[in-house]
Amino acid sequence: MTLQLYNTAKRRKEVFVPRDPQNVGMYVCGPTVYDTAHIGNARPAVVFDVLANLLRLMYGEEHVTYVRNITDVEDKIIEAAEQNGETIEELTTRTTQAYHEDMGALGVGLPNREPRATQHIGGMIEMITTLINKGHAYEAEGHVLFDVQSMPDYGKLSGRNREELIEGARVEVAPFKKDPADFVLWKPSPGDMMGWDSPWGKGRPGWHIECSVMSKAELGEAFDIHGGGRDLVFPHHENEVAQSCCANEDKTYARYWVHNGFLTVEGKKMSKSLGNFFTVRDLLDKASKLEKCAGEIYRFVLLNTDYRQPLNWTEEGVQNAENSLNTLYTALQKLEGIDAELSANPDTVIAHLQNDIDTPFALKELIAIAKKANTAENDDEKAVLKGQLVNGAALLGVLQQPLDDWFKGAVEDGLQAENIEALIQERIDAKNNKNYARADEIRDSLKEQGVILEDGPGGTSWKRA
Numbered sequence: 001m002t003l004q005l006y007n008t009a010k011r012r013k014e015v016f017v018p019r020d021p022q023n024v025g026m027y028v029c030g031p032t033v034y035d036t037a038h039i040g041n042a043r044p045a046v047v048f049d050v051l052a053n054l055l056r057l058m059y060g061e062e063h064v065t066y067v068r069n070i071t072d073v074e075d076k077i078i079e080a081a082e083q084n085g086e087t088i089e090e091l092t093t094r095t096t097q098a099y100h101e102d103m104g105a106l107g108v109g110l111p112n113r114e115p116r117a118t119q120h121i122g123g124m125i126e127m128i129t130t131l132i133n134k135g136h137a138y139e140a141e142g143h144v145l146f147d148v149q150s151m152p153d154y155g156k157l158s159g160r161n162r163e164e165l166i167e168g169a170r171v172e173v174a175p176f177k178k179d180p181a182d183f184v185l186w187k188p189s190p191g192d193m194m195g196w197d198s199p200w201g202k203g204r205p206g207w208h209i210e211c212s213v214m215s216k217a218e219l220g221e222a223f224d225i226h227g228g229g230r231d232l233v234f235p236h237h238e239n240e241v242a243q244s245c246c247a248n249e250d251k252t253y254a255r256y257w258v259h260n261g262f263l264t265v266e267g268k269k270m271s272k273s274l275g276n277f278f279t280v281r282d283l284l285d286k287a288s289k290l291e292k293c294a295g296e297i298y299r300f301v302l303l304n305t306d307y308r309q310p311l312n313w314t315e316e317g318v319q320n321a322e323n324s325l326n327t328l329y330t331a332l333q334k335l336e337g338i339d340a341e342l343s344a345n346p347d348t349v350i351a352h353l354q355n356d357i358d359t360p361f362a363l364k365e366l367i368a369i370a371k372k373a374n375t376a377e378n379d380d381e382k383a384v385l386k387g388q389l390v391n392g393a394a395l396l397g398v399l400q401q402p403l404d405d406w407f408k409g410a411v412e413d414g415l416q417a418e419n420i421e422a423l424i425q426e427r428i429d430a431k432n433n434k435n436y437a438r439a440d441e442i443r444d445s446l447k448e449q450g451v452i453l454e455d456g457p458g459g460t461s462w463k464r465a
């Protein structure tokens with residue numbers, strides 16, 4: 001069983017070999033807590049939750065440390081607190097709690113460690129001092145800047161040339177910079193702005209130094225996997241590499257860089273700045289049906305597209321996810337009374353996850369197991385298939401709701417999913433027997449009860465009107 005991961009640093013898929021299988025470390029950039037999370041922000045949380053589950057399965061729960069930080073000092077936070085008339089602490093406490101609730105609704109577990117930037121200011125001052133002492137950073141007008149010219153490999157992670165680096169840095173004109181691509185490690189906090197005493201006066205850290213310091217504090221100078229959304233490759237991760245490799249004794253830093261693609265709306269990245277976003281909370285609130293299970297439906301949508309590809313958020317995608325989950329829950333319901341063989345290995349699901357976290361195919365395999373269970377004849381076979389279903393679903397973080405919660409929503413809304421599936425099967429049988437009148441009758445009767453059938457190449461799917 002080997003795991004393959006697409007490594008952004010190498011621009012290819014590689015076999016994952018941990019530095020020490022007894023001590024596997026993964027660091028993922030977490031939220032900047034100034035506002036509630038949108039569903040795009042949830043994509044990395046869900047994807048890396050699945051990767052953490054897989055690593056725990058492969059190396060043992062106690063041998064994996066998954067770290068996801070909270071960025072609780074950043075200019076957007078200072079601005080938002082001012083606008084809302086809240087203290088920074090009130091804002092970051094409130095939004096961190098909302099983040100945990102929203103991710104929890106999507107079935108995302110807490111990481112093993114969740115460092116907050118404000119707890120690591122001392123470490124940041126220390127690393128910045130080391131960078132200055134080693135000739136990689138300089139002080140100018142209360143700022144400390146990283147000197148990109150001092151690092152020949154700068155730009156290697158993102159594969160940018162010098163022009164692109166300058167263009168991408170999108171920095172405000174700052175006459176005190178030696179090079180336009182130099183970036184801020186420390187900046188002054190005038191007046192009563194949030195800040196800490198430092199050798200360079202009262203100030204606050206730049207965003208990039210926060211992750212270099214928190215990852216080192218939790219995982220050491222070198223660790224296995226560093227993850228985040230694709231937008232973080234440059235400048236955030238490029239700058240983390242620069243800081244850590246120049247300050248640390250060990251020049252490795254992260255060995256595998258894993259980045260998820262964007263969640264998009266009409267082809268554009270969902271983002272706060274474009275205003276084309278909906279928050280996880282909004283989505284949960286508007287889901288009247290299957291209320292308690294809505295988060296799992298959204299999780300399924302997020303996992304139903306390859307993590308590196310763009311994911312366009314549509315109503316149709318949500319409906320497909322609900323239908324697929326319904327197939328899974330219906331199979332599980334049919335297996336009630338069967339004791340799952342919990343040592344059963346969902347090897348087809350695992351194989352896809354080990355192929356660069358191929359969650360869409362892993363979900364398809366889970367559905368294949370469910371369908372096999374539907375037609376299984378003896379209890380031993382059913383017990384094994386139930387074990388595979390339960391174990392495979394746990395890895396993906398789906399099928400985690402009580403059966404009653406899943407089916408209750410459907411009953412309140414009319415026909416139970418189970419009856420609908422049975423009628424669809426009856427319609428297929430009728431068509432096969434050329435009894436088209438009966439087939440049409442079933443379609444029409446379902447329609448009257450608010451269920452629309454759609455025939456497609458993959459069979460018949462249904463949705464509620």
Ligand code: AMP
Binds near residue numbers: 029030040230262263
């Ligand atoms: P932020 O709170 O903006 O720092 O973002 C938190 C995480 O969400 C980062 O890993 C981002 O890369 C990721 N992210 C932000 N927008 C999107 C999006 N539209 N699709 C996927 N990931 C995103």
Ligand code: ZN
Binds near residue numbers: 030
């Ligand atoms: Zn980060």
